[in-house]
Amino acid sequence: MDLTCTEEEEDFRQRLRAWLADALPRLPPAPSPADWPARRAYDCSWQRALYDAGYAGLHWPADAGGQGATPAQHLIFLEETELAGAPYVGANFVGLLHAGPTIAAEGTAAQRARWLPPILRGEEVWCQGFSEPEAGSDLASLRTRATRDGDAYVVTGSKIWTSHAEVADWCELLVRTDGSAPRHRGISWLALPMDAPGVTVRPLRTLAGSAEFAEVHLDEVRVPLSYRVGAENDGWRVTMVTLSFERGTAFAGEVVACRRTLARLAVKAKENGRWDDPVLRRRLGRLSAEFTALWRLVQWNVSAAGHALRNGGSGVPGTGGSVFKLRYSQARQELYDTAAEVLGPASLDAAEEWTAQRLSSLSYTIAAGTSQIQQNIIAERILGLPGGR
Amino acid sequence: MDFRLDDDQLALQAGMRQLLERCFPRERLREVVDAQELRGVQRGGRQGDRQGDRQVVQGSQDFRGASTGWDVGCALWRELGEAGFFSLRLPERDGGVGLGMPEAVLLFEEAGRALVPGPLVATHLAAGLVPGAAEGTRVVTALTGPGMAEHLGAADSVLLLDGAGARVMATDGGTGPRVLDARPVQSVDPLTPLYAVQELPSPALTHLTAGGDGGRLRSEATLLTAAQQLGSALRTLDMAVLHAGTRRQFGRPIGSFQAVQHLCARMLVRAEIARSGVYAASLTMAGCDIAGAKLLADEAAVRNARDCLQVHGGMGFTWDADVHLHLKRAWLRREQWRTPAAAEEELAAGLLAGDGYGAA
Numbered sequence: 187m188d189l190t191c192t193e194e195e196e197d198f199r200q201r202l203r204a205w206l207a208d209a210l211p212r213l214p215p216a217p218s219p220a221d222w223p224a225r226r227a228y229d230c231s232w233q234r235a236l237y238d239a240g241y242a243g244l245h246w247p248a249d250a251g252g253q254g255a256t257p258a259q260h261l262i263f264l265e266e267t268e269l270a271g272a273p274y275v276g277a278n279f280v281g282l283l284h285a286g287p288t289i290a291a292e293g294t295a296a297q298r299a300r301w302l303p304p305i306l307r308g309e310e311v312w313c314q315g316f317s318e319p320e321a322g323s324d325l326a327s328l329r330t331r332a333t334r335d336g337d338a339y340v341v342t343g344s345k346i347w348t349s350h351a352e353v354a355d356w357c358e359l360l361v362r363t364d365g366s367a368p369r370h371r372g373i374s375w376l377a378l379p380m381d382a383p384g385v386t387v388r389p390l391r392t393l394a395g396s397a398e399f400a401e402v403h404l405d406e407v408r409v410p411l412s413y414r415v416g417a418e419n420d421g422w423r424v425t426m427v428t429l430s431f432e433r434g435t436a437f438a439g440e441v442v443a444c445r446r447t448l449a450r451l452a453v454k455a456k457e458n459g460r461w462d463d464p465v466l467r468r469r470l471g472r473l474s475a476e477f478t479a480l481w482r483l484v485q486w487n488v489s490a491a492g493h494a495l496r497n498g499g500s501g502v503p504g505t506g507g508s509v510f511k512l513r514y515s516q517a518r519q520e521l522y523d524t525a526a527e528v529l530g531p532a533s534l535d536a537a538e539e540w541t542a543q544r545l546s547s548l549s550y551t552i553a554a555g556t557s558q559i560q561q562n563i564i565a566e567r568i569l570g571l572p573g574g575r
Numbered sequence: 576m577d578f579r580l581d582d583d584q585l586a587l588q589a590g591m592r593q594l595l596e597r598c599f600p601r602e603r604l605r606e607v608v609d610a611q612e613l614r615g616v617q618r619g620g621r622q623g624d625r626q627g628d629r630q631v632v633q634g635s636q637d638f639r640g641a642s643t644g645w646d647v648g649c650a651l652w653r654e655l656g657e658a659g660f661f662s663l664r665l666p667e668r669d670g671g672v673g674l675g676m677p678e679a680v681l682l683f684e685e686a687g688r689a690l691v692p693g694p695l696v697a698t699h700l701a702a703g704l705v706p707g708a709a710e711g712t713r714v715v716t717a718l719t720g721p722g723m724a725e726h727l728g729a730a731d732s733v734l735l736l737d738g739a740g741a742r743v744m745a746t747d748g749g750t751g752p753r754v755l756d757a758r759p760v761q762s763v764d765p766l767t768p769l770y771a772v773q774e775l776p777s778p779a780l781t782h783l784t785a786g787g788d789g790g791r792l793r794s795e796a797t798l799l800t801a802a803q804q805l806g807s808a809l810r811t812l813d814m815a816v817l818h819a820g821t822r823r824q825f826g827r828p829i830g831s832f833q834a835v836q837h838l839c840a841r842m843l844v845r846a847e848i849a850r851s852g853v854y855a856a857s858l859t860m861a862g863c864d865i866a867g868a869k870l871l872a873d874e875a876a877v878r879n880a881r882d883c884l885q886v887h888g889g890m891g892f893t894w895d896a897d898v899h900l901h902l903k904r905a906w907l908r909r910e911q912w913r914t915p916a917a918a919e920e921e922l923a924a925g926l927l928a929g930d931g932y933g934a935a
C-alpha cells in the first residue's frame with residue numbers, strides 16, 4: 187500500500203499546478219447557469235485550453251489521441267484542477283466520460299478519427315440518449331426502433347432526461363435493432379447527429395427551475411450504418427463499458443470539491459454562530475470523515491483498475507464504482523442538507539448558491555443508476571446473492 | 576500511488592487468518608462463551624442479588640482464570656507472541672518483526688474478525704515498553720483516564736496513557752483491581768471483563784517510562800481498535816451473506832428478497848468505506864485520518880452487527896449465534912480510545928484548522 191506519489195507523478199502534479207496558476211486567471215468570467223449556449227462556449231474554450239496544454243483525454247489511450255496517463259495521474263489531474271478552482275467538465279461530460287471512451291474502446295479506426303479529436307479539442311459536444319419514458323432503471327426494455335434502409339438506419343422513438351441535448355452536436359443513442367431477440371441482444375449503439383432531420387428537442391424544466399435536460403423525439407431519422415459503434419445487436423455490452431466509466435471516476439473530482447465546500451461551510455457556521463451547536467458541529471465533523479474516506483475509496487478503486495491495466499486488463503473501473511456512487515450520492519445530499527441547517531432561514535432563498543446546490547444534489551441518487559439499482563448490483567454481482575425479487 | 580495490498584501484505588493477512596483458525600477456532604470461542612452461560616444459569620436467573628453477581632463476575636470473567644474452564648488465555652497469548660503479533664513493529668535488532676502500522680492494521684483486522692479476546696491493543700503497544708509484552712509472556716491492559724478497564728484482573732501490567740508520557744504500573748498476580756481500587760462490572764461482552772476505575776494513581780506512584788509518547792500511543796491504539804472493528808464488520812457481512820444464501824422461506828433463499836439484499840449491500844458499503852479510511856490512516860497516521868477511520872469503523876461494526884442480527888431472524892437473538900458477540904464487542908470498542916463524539920469533534924475542529932483535506 188502506498189499513497190505517496192512517485193517522482194514522475196509528483197513532476198506531473200507540479201507541472202499541472204504551474205500551468206493552472208497561469209491559465210486560470212486568463213479565463214473569461216463564468217456564464218450565468220441558465221444561459222446554455224454561453225455555458226457551452228465557456229466549457230468548450232476550457233477544453234480547448236486543456237487540449238493546447240496537452241491535458242485533454244489524459245487517461246485515454248495514446249492511439250485514441252489521449253495522453254495515455256496512468257490512472258494515478260488522472261486522479262492527480264482531477265484533484266489539482268478541483269483544488270485550483272478550474273471549470274468543471276460541464277457540457278463535455280458525455281463526450282469525455284461516456285461517448286469518447288466507448289468509441290475509443292469499441293470504435294473502428296475511421297470512427298475514432300472522425301469523433302475523438304473534436305471531443306478532445308472541445309469542438310463537438312455529445313449527449314446521452316439512453317433513457318426512455320418507459321425504460322429508466324430497466325434500460326434494456328428500451329423501444330426506440332432502428333430499421334435498416336439501404337446504407338442507413340431509420341430511427342423512430344423518444345428519449346427522455348437527455349442532459350445538454352439542446353447544445354449537443356451528437357447523441358450516443360441506444361436503439362433496438364432486433365425486436366425478436368432477447369432484450370439484451372437486440373440493442374445497438376449509434377452516433378446520432380443532433381441536427382439530422384426528424385430530431386426534435388423539447389427542454390424539460392427541473393425542480394431547480396432550470397432546463398438541464400430534455401426530451402428528444404426521433405421521427406424517422408436517417409442515421410448512416412457507418413455511425414454504429416460495435417456490432418449490430420451488441421450495443422448492450424458496448425453500453426456497459428460506458429456505464430462503468432461513468433460510475434468509476436466521473437465523480438471523483440467532485441469529492442475533492444465537496445471537501446472544500448465542507449471547509450467553507452464550517453467557516454460559515456463559525457461566523458454565524460451555528461458552530462456552537464454541538465449537534466451541528468458533530469455533523470460537520472462526520473462529513474469530513476465521510477468525504478476523506480470517499481476520496482480514499484476512489485484511490486483504492488483506481489489503484490485496482492491500474493493494476494488490472496498493467497496486467498493486461500481493460501482498465502475499466504469495476505463494480506467498486508457502485509459502492510462509491512451509492513455512498514457518494516448520499517454524502518453529497520447530506521452535505522447540502524447540513525448547509526441548510528447552517529444557513530437557517532436563509533436557505534429558503536433560492537438565489538443562495540447553497541440552496542441551488544441543495545436542489546441539484548437531489549438528482550444524485552437517481553441519475554446514472556438509482557441508489558436502489560446500485561444496491562441490486564452490489565447484492566448480485568459483488569455479494570453473489572441469488573437473483574432478486 | 577498504489578493503494579492496494581502488496582503480495583507480502585496479502586500473505587501476512589492470509590497467514591494471520593490461518594493462525595487464528597488454528598489457535599482460536601470457533602469451537603474455542605464457543606467453549607469460553609458457553610462457560611459464561613452456565614455461570615449465568617447457576618446464578619439463578621437474571622435478577623440475582625448484587626453481591627452474588629459480583630462474585631460470579633469476578634470469578635468467571637478473569638481472562639486466564641481457571642474457573643472459566645478456559646485455561647487457554649496464556650497459551651493463546653504466547654502463540655500470538657510467537658507469531659509476532661505483539662512485536663510486529665519493533666525493530667528487528669530488538670527482536671521484533673520490523674514492520675509498520677499498515678501491517679499491524681491487517682493483523683488487528685483479522686483478530687477482530689475472529690473475535691480474539693484479551694487486551695490485544697495494549698499488549699501490542701507495550702511491546703518494547705514492558706518486558707515480556709513483545710513475547711506474549713506478560714498481559715498488558717491500558718487506561719487513558721477514569722472509566723472502564725478491560726481484563727484488569729488478568730493483567731500483569733497496566734499502561735497509563737492519561738498524559739504526555741506513558742506510565743507503566745505493575746499488577747502481577749491479579750492485583751490490578753485492588754491496586755486501582757476498581758469495581759468489577761458485569762460486562763455486556765461475555766469475553767471482555769470490565770472494571771470501573773474511579774481515579775488513576777498519582778504520577779508519584781508509578782514511574783515514567785522513557786520513550787513512551789502518550790499522544791502517539793493513543794493514536795496507534797485508536798487505529799488498531801478501528802482495524803478490529805473493520806474485521807468484525809467484514810465478518811458479520813460474511814455471516815449475513817452466507818445465511819441469506821442458505822436460509823429458505825417462501826420457497827426460496829431469503830437472499831433473493833430485495834429487502835434482505837439491500838441490507839447486505841449497505842453492509843458491504845459500510846465495510847468498504849471503513850476499510851479505505853483505516854488503511855489510508857495507517858499510511859498517513861494523520862490525526863484527522865485516524866479519527867475518521869475510527870468513526871467509520873465503529874459505525875460499520877455496530878451497524879453491520881445489527882443488520883446481521885436482523886438477517887438471522889430469531890436465530891440472531893440467541894446466545895448460540897455469534898452475532899451478539901460481534902455486536903457486544905463492537906459496542907465496547909466504540910467506547911474505547913476515541914468515541915464517535917470525540918472523533919467528530921476532532922474532525923470538526925480540523926475543518927476550521929484546514930486539516931484533513933487538500934492534496935495527498
Ligand SMILES: Cc1cc2nc3c(=O)[nH]c(=O)nc-3n(C[C@H](O)[C@H](O)[C@H](O)COP(=O)(O)OP(=O)(O)OC[C@H]3O[C@@H](n4cnc5c(N)ncnc54)[C@H](O)[C@@H]3O)c2cc1C
Nearest residue numbers: 314315316317322323347348349549552553554555556558
Ligand atoms: C439530472 C438527471 C440527468 C439525467 N441525464 C440523463 C442523460 O443524459 N441521458 C440519459 O439517458 N438518462 C439520463 N437520466 C436518466 C436516469 O438515468 C434515470 O432517471 C434513472 O436511470 C432512473 O430511471 P427512471 O427515471 O425511469 O426511474 P424508474 O426506473 O422508474 O425508477 C423509479 C423508482 O423505482 C425504483 N426501481 C426501479 N427499478 C427497481 C428495481 N429493479 N429494484 C428496486 N427499485 C427499483 C428506482 O430506484 C426509483 O426509486 C438523468 C436523470 C437525472 C435525474
